[in-house]
Amino acid sequence: xxxxxxxxxxxxxxxxxxxxxxxxxxxxxxxxxxxxxxxxxxxxxxxxxxxxxxxxxxxxxxxxxxxxxxxxxxxxxxxxxxxxxxxxxxxxxxxxxxxxxxxxxxxxxxxxxxxxxxxxxxxxxxxxxxxxxxxxxxxxxxxxxxxxxxxxxxxxxxxxxxxxxxxxxxxxxxxxxxxxxxxxxxxxxxxxxxxxxxxxxxxxxxxxxxxxxxxxxxxxxxxxxxxxxxxxxxxxxxxxxxxxxxxxxxxxxxxxxxxxxxxxxxxxxxxxxxxxxxxxxxxxxxxxxxxxxxxxxxxxxxxxxxxxxxxxxxxxxxxxxxxxxxxxxxxxxxxxxxxxxxxxxxxxxxxxxxxxxxxxxxxxxxxxxxxxxxxxxxx
Amino acid sequence: xxxxxxxxxxxxxxxxxxxxxxxxxxxxxxxxxxxxxxxxxxxxxxxxxxxxxxxxxxxxxxxxxxxxxxxxxxxxxxxxxxxxxxxxxxxxxxxxxxxxxxxxxxxxxxxxxxxxxxxxxxxxxxxxxxxxxxxxxxxxxxxxxxxxxxxxxxxxxxxxxxxxxxxxxxxxxxxxxxxxxxxxxxxxxxxxxxxxxxxxxxxxxxxxxxxxxxxxxxxxxxxxxxxxxxxxxxxxxxxxxxxxxxxxxxxxxxxxxxxxxxxxxxxxxxxxxxxxxxxxxxxxxxxxxxxxxxxxxxxxxxxxxxxxxxxxxxxxxxxxxxxxxxxxxxxxxxxxxxxxxxxxxxxxxxxxxxxxxxxxxxxxxxxxxxxxxxxxxxx
Numbered sequence: 217x218x219x220x221x222x223x224x225x226x227x228x229x230x231x232x233x234x235x236x237x238x239x240x241x242x243x244x245x246x247x248x249x250x251x252x253x254x255x256x257x258x259x260x261x262x263x264x265x266x267x268x269x270x271x272x273x274x275x276x277x278x279x280x281x282x283x284x285x286x287x288x289x290x291x292x293x294x295x296x297x298x299x300x301x302x303x304x305x306x307x308x309x310x311x312x313x314x315x316x317x318x319x320x321x322x323x324x325x326x327x328x329x330x331x332x333x334x335x336x337x338x339x340x341x342x343x344x345x346x347x348x349x350x351x352x353x354x355x356x357x358x359x360x361x362x363x364x365x366x367x368x369x370x371x372x373x374x375x376x377x378x379x380x381x382x383x384x385x386x387x388x389x390x391x392x393x394x395x396x397x398x399x400x401x402x403x404x405x406x407x408x409x410x411x412x413x414x415x416x417x418x419x420x421x422x423x424x425x426x427x428x429x430x431x432x433x434x435x436x437x438x439x440x441x442x443x444x445x446x447x448x449x450x451x452x453x454x455x456x457x458x459x460x461x462x463x464x465x466x467x468x469x470x471x472x473x474x475x476x477x478x479x480x481x482x483x484x485x486x487x488x489x490x491x492x493x494x495x496x497x498x499x500x501x502x503x504x505x506x507x508x509x510x511x512x513x514x515x516x517x518x519x520x521x522x523x524x525x526x527x528x529x530x531x532x533x534x535x536x537x538x539x540x541x542x543x544x545x546x547x548x549x550x551x552x553x554x555x556x557x558x559x560x561x562x563x564x565x566x567x568x569x570x571x572x573x574x575x576x577x578x579x580x581x582x583x584x585x586x587x588x589x590x591x592x593x594x595x
Numbered sequence: 596x597x598x599x600x601x602x603x604x605x606x607x608x609x610x611x612x613x614x615x616x617x618x619x620x621x622x623x624x625x626x627x628x629x630x631x632x633x634x635x636x637x638x639x640x641x642x643x644x645x646x647x648x649x650x651x652x653x654x655x656x657x658x659x660x661x662x663x664x665x666x667x668x669x670x671x672x673x674x675x676x677x678x679x680x681x682x683x684x685x686x687x688x689x690x691x692x693x694x695x696x697x698x699x700x701x702x703x704x705x706x707x708x709x710x711x712x713x714x715x716x717x718x719x720x721x722x723x724x725x726x727x728x729x730x731x732x733x734x735x736x737x738x739x740x741x742x743x744x745x746x747x748x749x750x751x752x753x754x755x756x757x758x759x760x761x762x763x764x765x766x767x768x769x770x771x772x773x774x775x776x777x778x779x780x781x782x783x784x785x786x787x788x789x790x791x792x793x794x795x796x797x798x799x800x801x802x803x804x805x806x807x808x809x810x811x812x813x814x815x816x817x818x819x820x821x822x823x824x825x826x827x828x829x830x831x832x833x834x835x836x837x838x839x840x841x842x843x844x845x846x847x848x849x850x851x852x853x854x855x856x857x858x859x860x861x862x863x864x865x866x867x868x869x870x871x872x873x874x875x876x877x878x879x880x881x882x883x884x885x886x887x888x889x890x891x892x893x894x895x896x897x898x899x900x901x902x903x904x905x906x907x908x909x910x911x912x913x914x915x916x917x918x919x920x921x922x923x924x925x926x927x928x929x930x931x932x933x934x935x936x937x938x939x940x941x942x943x944x945x946x947x948x949x950x951x952x953x954x955x956x957x958x959x960x961x962x963x964x965x966x967x968x969x970x971x972x973x974x
Contacts (some may be wrong), residue, residue, distance in 0.1 A: 220890075227833070229620070229621065230620070230621050235617070235620070236618050238837065241601075241614070242601065242608065242790050243607045244603055244606060274836075275655050275656055275792050276653075276815060277654055277815070277835075278832075279831075279832040280654075280655070280832075281812070314811075314812045315811070315812045396781045405833060405836075410835075411621050412834065412837055413836075414623075414832045426797040432693075433694045435690045436816070451655040452658075453658040453659075454606070454791045456656075456790065456792030456835075457791055457792075458791075585867070
C-alpha cells in the first residue's frame with residue numbers, strides 16, 4: 217500500500233467532501249437554485265480576496281483570466297509595465313505583445329521579487345503606463361511580491377495594478393482593497409481547493425472605469441458582458457456548474473474560521489517546511505519566499521528532478537520539479553489549500569529518506585524535528 | 596418523492612458512473628498517467644466527430660470554441676458568411692463584428708434551416724468569403740442544417756466551413772470529414788454526457804493551412820499553441836483534469852456500440868417525441884427538426900412558459916422554454932445524451948397531464964401511445 221499525496225503547486229488536493237459535490241446530479245443553471253448558490257459563491261470569493269469589488273468567474277484556466285485582465289483594460293498602442301521574474305510573470309507580457317500593447321519590462325533575476333522602488337521609478341519614467349502586472353507569488357521560483365508596498369505606489373498613478381494571485385491567493389495574505397489591487401487573478405486548482413477549470417478575476421472600481429472606456433474585441437472573456445449578468449447571479453455563457461457547486465463547498469470550508477486563520481495556518485506550514493529543509497542543509501531558492509510553496513535548491517551533486525522522481529516512486533509523494541531554466545536546479549513543495557502540518561512533516565520525512573538514498577547524508581530526524589519545533593511553537 | 600429529470604438541451608443528465616469519476620482524488624496532469632488518458636480521449640473524440648483531424652479541448656463553454664474558430668482563421672477586414680436563424684447562429688457574427696471582420700448575413704426566419712443553394716449563391720457573389728458559419732442544430736429553434744449538402748458546396752471554394760455542433764454533435768448524424776466540415780465546435784454538456792466546462796474544436800487540414808497563415812492575437816484560445824502540444828497529449832495551459840477524466844468515461848459509454856447506433860437511438864427518440872406531441876394536437880416548430888431536441892409550439896391560448904413551469908413543479912421534469920423572441924411561444928424537450936426511450940415516454944406522459952391541467956383537453960394516453968408505436972416499430 218502506498219498512499220498518494222499531491223504536494224504540487226497546482227493541482228492541489230481537493231477535500232473529499234468537495235469532490236463528492238461533483239458526483240451529485242447536475243442541475244440547470246438558469247434557475248433560482250443556481251442563482252442562490254452563485255450569489256453565495258460570489259460573496260465568498262470577495263471575502264477570500266478581501267474586496268468589496270466584483271469577482272468574475274470564468275470556465276477556463278488561470279491564463280484565461282490573465283488574458284481577460286489584459287484585453288479588457290488596454291488596446292493596441294497602450295503601454296504595460298510587467299515585472300517578470302519567472303515563467304508566470306512573463307505571461308502578461310506575452311499576451312500584451314500578441315495584442316500590440318507595448319511592454320515595459322521590469323526584469324528580475326529568477327528568485328528575486330520586484331523592488332517597490334523600481335516600480336515607482338518606472339511609473340515616473342513612463343507616466344503613460346496603463347497597467348502594472350506582477351505576481352503575488354511567482355510559482356516557478358516561490359518568490360512573493362510585496363503587494364502591500366507596491367499597491368500604494370501604483371494607487372497614486374492612473375495606472376491599474378494587476379496581480380497574478382493564481383497560485384497564492386487564499387494561502388498567502390492578500391488584502392485586495394486595502395492594498396490597492398485593481399485586478400486580482402486567481403485559479404481554482406491551488407489554494408481554493410478545487411480541481412482546475414475555473415478562473416477568477418476580481419475587479420476594483422478604478423479598473424471598471426478603465427474597462428468601460430476600452431472597446432475590447434474580447435467575447436468569451438469580456439468583462440463588461442460578465443458584469444451585466446452579476447446582479448442576477450448569472451453568467452453570459454454556460455457556467456461550469458459542477459465546479460461552481462464544488463466551489464460553494466470549498467469556500468464554506470475556507471471561510472469557516474476566517475481568512476486570518478487560513479493565512480496563519482499557511483504561514484506556520486511554510487515556516488515549518490523551510491526550517492525542515494534548511495536543517496537538512498538545503499537552501500531556500502527565493503529571497504522572499506511565499507507561504508504557498510517552498511522552492512528548494514538541492515545539495516551539490518544531487519539533481520532536483522531525481523529527488524522529485526524518487527519521492528513519487530518510493531513514497532507516493534508528488535512534488536514539482538523546476539521549470540524552464542530552473543529544470544533540475546530546484547524542486548518545489550506546495551503547502552497550500554487542503555494541506556495540514558502533518559502533510560508537511562510527512563513530506564519532510566520522505567525527503568530525508570530520499571536525500572540519503574541519493575547520496576546526501578542527512579541525520580535521520582533533523583528535518584522533521586526542526587519542522588516539529590516550529591509547529592509546537594505555534595500551538 | 597418527486598424524481599428529478601433534466602430534459603433540457605444543455606445541461607443534460609450525466610451518467611452516474613461518469614459523475615463518480617469526478618469524485619475521485621485529483622492527479623497531476625504533467626504525468627504519463629494523464630497523457631495516456633488524454634491521448635485516448637483525443638482518439639475517442641475523433642471517432643465521435645468522424646474525423647481524422649485534430650480535436651482541441653478547451654476548458655471553457657462552447658462559446659469559447661466559437662471564438663477560437665473565428666479569431667484563429669480570420670483577421671480584421673476579412674469576410675465571413677453567417678447563416679443565422681436563431682440566437683446561437685448569430686453568435687459567430689457577433690464575434691466577427693467585435694473583431695472587425697465583415698459579416699455577410701444569411702438571415703433565416705427562426706425555425707427555418709439554411710438552403711444549401713443560398714450558401715452557394717452567397718459564395719459566388721462574395722468569392723472572398725473566408726469562413727462560412729452555420730449550426731448543425733440551432734438549439735433555440737430545434738432546426739437542423741443539411742450539412743451533408745452544404746459541405747460539398749463550400750469544399751469547392753477556398754472558404755472554410757465552420758459548424759456549431761455544440762448541442763447536436765454526438766446525437767444527430769455528423770460525418771465531419773466525409774461532409775467536408777473544417778471546424779466543428781462542440782460543448783461537453785449536451786450529447787457528450789458531461790457537465791459544462793469543456794469545449795471541443797475539431798480542425799481539418801484545410802483549416803490548419805488557413806490558421807497557419809493568420810497572425811492571431813488569441814492567447815488562451817490559440818489553436819497553433821494547442822496543436823503544438825497535441826503530439827505529447829498535453830495542453831498549453833492547465834487542463835480541467837476532472838472533466839477530462841469524466842470525458843474518458845463518457846466516451847467509453849458513447850463509443851461502446853459505435854456512433855451509428857448512437858445516432859439511431861436519437862433518431863427513434865426524436866421520432867417518438869414528435870409523434871407524441873403531434874398526437875396531442877401540438878405543432879413541431881422547425882421545418883427540419885434535429886434529432887437532438889424537439890421544439891414545440893403550444894396549443895392556442897396556452898403559454899409555453901406555463902407548460903415548462905408546471906412540468907417542473909408538478910412532475911420534476913425540467914424542460915426549456917423559448918429564448919429571446921420565442922419566449923412563451925415554444926417549449927423545448929431535449930432527448931440527447933444520457934436519455935432513453937422511457938425518459939421520452941415519461942416526459943410525454945407528464946406533458947399530457949400538464950396540458951390538461953392548463954385547459955387543453957388531451958385524451959389520456961394519445962401522446963404516449965403514439966410514441967410507443969414508434970418505439971415498438973423500431974425494435
